[in-house]
Amino acid sequence: xxxxxxxxxxxxxxxxxxxxxxxxxxxxxxxxxxxxxxxxxxxxxxxxxxxxxxxxxxxxxxxxxxxxxxxxxxxxxxxxxxxxxxxxxxxxxxxxxxxxxxxxxxxxxxxxxxxxxxxxxxxxxxxxxxxxxxxxxxxxxxxxxxxxxxxxxxxxxxxxxxxxxxxxxxxxxxxxxxxxxxxxxxxxxxxxxxxxxxxxxxxxxxxxxxxxxxxxxxxxxxxxxxxxxxxxxxxxxxxxxxxxxxxxxxxxxxxxxxxxxxxxxxxxxxxxxxxxxxxxxxxxxxxxxxxxxxxxxxxxxxxxxxxxxxxxxxxxxxxxxxxxxxxxxxxxxxxxxxxxxxxxxxxxxxxxxxxxxxxxxxxxxxxxxxxxxxxxxxxxxxxxxxxxxxxxxxxxxxxxxxxxxxxxxxxxxxxxxxxxxxxxxxxxxxxxxxxxxxxxxxxxxxxxxxxxxxxxxxxxxxxxxxxxxxxxxxxxxxxxxxxxxxxxxxxxxxxxxxxxxxxxxxxxxxxxxxxxxxxxxxxxxxxxxxxxxxxxxxxxxxxxxxxx
Numbered sequence: 001x002x003x004x005x006x007x008x009x010x011x012x013x014x015x016x017x018x019x020x021x022x023x024x025x026x027x028x029x030x031x032x033x034x035x036x037x038x039x040x041x042x043x044x045x046x047x048x049x050x051x052x053x054x055x056x057x058x059x060x061x062x063x064x065x066x067x068x069x070x071x072x073x074x075x076x077x078x079x080x081x082x083x084x085x086x087x088x089x090x091x092x093x094x095x096x097x098x099x100x101x102x103x104x105x106x107x108x109x110x111x112x113x114x115x116x117x118x119x120x121x122x123x124x125x126x127x128x129x130x131x132x133x134x135x136x137x138x139x140x141x142x143x144x145x146x147x148x149x150x151x152x153x154x155x156x157x158x159x160x161x162x163x164x165x166x167x168x169x170x171x172x173x174x175x176x177x178x179x180x181x182x183x184x185x186x187x188x189x190x191x192x193x194x195x196x197x198x199x200x201x202x203x204x205x206x207x208x209x210x211x212x213x214x215x216x217x218x219x220x221x222x223x224x225x226x227x228x229x230x231x232x233x234x235x236x237x238x239x240x241x242x243x244x245x246x247x248x249x250x251x252x253x254x255x256x257x258x259x260x261x262x263x264x265x266x267x268x269x270x271x272x273x274x275x276x277x278x279x280x281x282x283x284x285x286x287x288x289x290x291x292x293x294x295x296x297x298x299x300x301x302x303x304x305x306x307x308x309x310x311x312x313x314x315x316x317x318x319x320x321x322x323x324x325x326x327x328x329x330x331x332x333x334x335x336x337x338x339x340x341x342x343x344x345x346x347x348x349x350x351x352x353x354x355x356x357x358x359x360x361x362x363x364x365x366x367x368x369x370x371x372x373x374x375x376x377x378x379x380x381x382x383x384x385x386x387x388x389x390x391x392x393x394x395x396x397x398x399x400x401x402x403x404x405x406x407x408x409x410x411x412x413x414x415x416x417x418x419x420x421x422x423x424x425x426x427x428x429x430x431x432x433x434x435x436x437x438x439x440x441x442x443x444x445x446x447x448x449x450x451x452x453x454x455x456x457x458x459x460x461x462x463x464x465x466x467x468x469x470x471x472x473x474x475x476x477x478x479x480x481x482x483x484x485x486x487x488x489x490x491x492x493x494x495x496x497x498x499x500x501x502x503x504x505x506x507x508x509x510x511x512x513x514x515x516x517x518x519x520x521x522x523x524x525x526x527x528x529x530x531x532x533x534x535x536x537x538x539x540x541x542x543x544x545x546x547x548x
Contacts, residue, residue, distance in 0.1 A: 021127060031130040033058050040065065044106065051081040054106070067106040073098050128200075135166045136201035140194045146215045147205070148188055151181045161187055166203055174206035176275050177239040188273065190215055207274075210234035213242055216273055220266045223248075223258045230255075232284040235338035242277055243295060243335045247284040256281050282339070289313070292344065295336035299325035302349060312343040316352045343479055363387050370421045371414055380405065381414075393418035429454050439463050446512040447505050452496060459495045467513040470495075475506040 018036065022029040040056040044067055048054060053070040071084040073096050089096035096102060149161035149168060157172035159181050170189055181187055189205035190212035206212055214231045223229040229248050236242040248255040259281045260267050267279055285291040289304045292313055303316040317325045325346050326333050337344045347355070360382055367378040370389045384403050386392050392400070393415060400411035429450040436457030441464055442448055448456075461467050477494030496506070514520050 028130075030060070032127060033060055035127055035130075040067070048106070049081060051079070053082050055103075065108065067108065068103040069106055071102045071104060073100045073102060132196075132200045135203075136194060136196055139166060139191065139201065139203050143191050143194055144211070144215075145191055146188055146212070146219065147191055148186065149205075151183055151185045151187060153183065154181070159187070161189065161205060163203065166201070168203035168205045170205045170207060174204075174208050176207050176277070179207070179239070179275055188216075208236070208238040210236050210242075213244065213270065213274065213279075216270045217244065217259060217266075220269050221259050221261070223253060223255075228253055229258050233339050233341075235335040236277070237331055237335060239275055239277055241280070241331055241335065242274075243280045243282055243339045245282045245284040245291070245295070245339055256283055280335075288340070288342065292336065292340050292342060295339050296325055296332065296344075299332065301325070303352075306342075311341065312345065314345045314347060314352075316347050316349055319348045319350060322346065322348050367392070371417045373414065373417075377414070389418050389421055393422055426450055433457055437462050441516065442467060442513075444516055445509055447501075447509050452499060452501075455495055455499070461495065464513050464517040468510065468517045468519055470510055470513075472503055472506045472510065475509065476501060476503060 018029055018032040021032045037056045037058055040058075041054055044054045044056065045052060048069070055068050055070055057066045057068075058064070059066075070082075071089075072082060073086055073089045074083045075086060075098055077083045077085050084102055086096070086098055089100070089102050092102060147163060147168070149163045152160045152162040152167065154160070157175075159170040159175065161168045161170060168189065168191070170187070174192075175181075187207070189207050190209055191203060192206050192209060192211065193204040195202050195204070211234070213236060214234050217231060218224045221229065224231060224246075228250050229246055232245040232247055234242065234244045244259070246255040246259055248258070258266075267281065271277060271279055280297060282294045282297060285294060288308075289306055292304060292315065293301045296315065299317060299321045301315055301317055301321075305314040305316075307313065315325070324332070327335075333344050333346055360379075363382045363386075364375060364378045367373065367381055367386070367389070368375060371378070371392065380403055381392065381400075384399075386395075395415075397408070397411050397415060400406060400414060401408045403411075406414075433450060433453045436454065438453045438457040439462060442453055442456065442462075443450070445464070445467065456462070456467065461470065473492075473494065475494045475496045477492050477497050480490045480492060494506075501509075511520075515522050
């Protein structure tokens with residue numbers, strides 16, 4: 001852009017400079033001409049006085065430059081630099097009236113060395129801003145694409161990539177571990193963000209994100225590109241191992257086979273790009289249990305038990321399959337969890353048997369203590385599926401009487417003892433609740449029991465306002481996944497941990513408390529509940545996507 005210094009050159013040179021800059025920076029020629037106009041205006045103001053309203057026009061066809069001073073027609077002049085009286089204006093133009101603008105021609109400006117340098121700076125600045133706007137506009141619409149570039153330099157572990165008409169950055173944590181690109185190397189990366197910053201648009205690239213792998217498969221597998229095969233989710237341990245779940249919309253096409261390709265050619269192309277990262281391609285299934293079993297491949301699963309409220313699943317595997325199911329440093333189960341969005345607990349058949357025996361013993365002891373019955377009766381009740389005193393107290397009498405060895409009289413006596421025990425417990429809880437200072441009005445909240453009120457009091461929730469101010473996770477807890485550590489996740493307990501309360505029930509409690517506290521009206525509950533549920537679902541989906 002050295003030619004800009006010669007802005008006082010002849011008309012032809014002026015247009016040639018504008019054309020050259022526009023081509024070099026890939027910006028509109030009009031923008032360059034506007035920058036030149038602004039530069040000449042600034043130089044003219046320096047010469048004639050900054051208080052003057054001076055305009056410059058450059059004819060885009062001929063290169064002719066016109067300088068004018070603009071004066072506003074007023075009744076009484078307050079600023080002679082920008083205003084002109086009506087009488088004087090009408091001498092110049094008989095049709096002039098108050099409020100009009102009068103243009104007064106100025107002689108062509110001869111640039112000195114300083115003025116030319118200042119003009120150059122103005123043009124360079126405006127052209128640079130236009131170039132940044134062009135880069136931002138071009139790349140912000142390419143978020144989600146894979147782009148090719150050349151390594152330009154490395155800074156503190158980050159890699160700067162020359163994209164041709166812009167630069168991108170791959171941060172250290174977005175690189176595949178142990179990957180060390182060198183100057184001049186060709187790289188492919190995924191554009192995950194483009195931001196405006198003071199130093200210009202920043203284009204953020206990644207080779208470690210799951211979306212990069214998904215896009216690579218879309219490039220290698222025509223069925224994915226055409227939409228016949230869909231990628232449902234991806235989980236990666238960059239540079240080591242990955243799992244990708246696929247499903248076919250056409251029953252005649254095997255999604256796994258399509259991704260593998262003839263003799264593994266398609267998946268091998270992706271593996272080579274990812275520096276040898278092992279890829280498990282898994283058939284997606286709408287049934288959560290089947291999908292999780294597939295996701296744990298190559299391990300064989302004996303049994304699964306789902307808890308949909310907390311999105312947790314217990315997987316039982318033979319002893320010989322335990323290390324395979326967990327994987328090295330928990331990698332296999334961690335990736336399966338990220339892929340499916342479920343927290344997975346893996347047990348051996350022996351561990352499950354011991355746990356069930358322990359549960360049986362604990363439930364038997366509970367019924368023995370609360371109903372004052374012997375071990376045989378308590379075991380019979382547990383064997384028939386009675387796990388709590390509440391179930392015994394409020395079930396149909398005939399269900400207890402029909403147990404082998406029981407009669408109606410025995411059943412009635414057992415049920416009476418169960419109800420008396422619950423009444424005693426209720427009285428004790430109510431007394432403790434009052435001692436903790438929990439307000440009576442909390443009992444009016446939908447779904448809240450006396451035992452929950454005690455739990456609230458122990459955690460400092462003593463009024464409607466306290467409960468109304470809670471978030472769902474405060475009540476039911478949440479799971480924080482620790483990607484950087486070997487442990488799969490950390491469970492943060494909620495106030496109602498141990499109670500059979502799911503996310504939906506917790507939301508309803510909070511909304512009910514807000515209505516009773518007067519924060520919202522009953523009419524607002526239904527739509528708000530729907531929105532909050534959607535938000536929660538969206539949050540879970542986002543978490544899964546980010547974990548994937």
